[in-house]
Amino acid sequence: MDQLNSLPYLDRVVRETLRLYAPVPETTRVAEKDDVIPVSEPFVDRFxxxxxxIRISKGASILIPILALNRSKKYWGEDAHEFKPERWESSSEAAASVPGVWSHLLTFLGGPRACIGYRFSVVETKALIFVLVRAFEFALAVPPEEIEKKTSVVQRPQLRSAPDQGAQMPLLVTRYTRE
Structure with missing residues (x-):
């Protein structure tokens, strides 16, 4: 743990990966009572x-767009859709207002219904990257345009040419040798 925590760039890469590629892109909640939710900016309704x-009725389903908020230009800047681990060198004031349980992201949600295993998930991800990147080199075994996202509860890669074969990400894996 101490060794993993002493690697600031690994931490930035994991934060940026979980911001840009949240495994769960959205979730829902059901309102337990009638309520009124204030919005940060006024909007024009369909009328x-x-x-x-926004008025919410008891029993209404509420969509929480995790991935959309994690990629919002309002919070992350004009380059919000770019993978830039360097953005974690200093925190954005706008992003600090996101009520996530970890790193001002909604990847693990926030509040009393936040993911209870988020710490384990982050440590496990860091450990896997630390071990795998030091030992192996990875390359796609198919052209990048052949990979698409399949979203159900979680996002997974699949081949455009074989969507009926389920989640897959063909990789060429070779042992890394130091020169």
Whole structure:
């Protein structure tokens, strides 16, 4: 653990990966009571009325767009869709307002319904990357345009030419040798 925690660039890579490629792109909640949710910016509804809140009825499903918020230019800047681990060298003031349980991201949600295993997930991810990247080199075994995302509860890669074969990511793996 101490060795993993002493690797700041590994930490930045994991944060950026989980920001940009959250395994669970969205989730839902069900309202337990009638409520009014304020919005950060007024919007025009389908009837042309300007609204500063959203009325929610008991029993209504509420979509939480995790991936959309993690990639929002409002919080992450114009380069929000780019993979840039360097963005974690200093935190954005706008991103600091995101109520996630980890790193101002909604990857693991926030509040009382946040993922209870997020710490384990982060450490496990760091450990896997630390071990694998030091020992192996990876390359796609198919052209990049052959890979697409399949989303159900979690996102997984699949081949465009074989969607009926389920999740897959063909890789060429070779042992890394230091020169």
């Amino acid at each position: 042309g009325q300007v609204q500063d809140s």
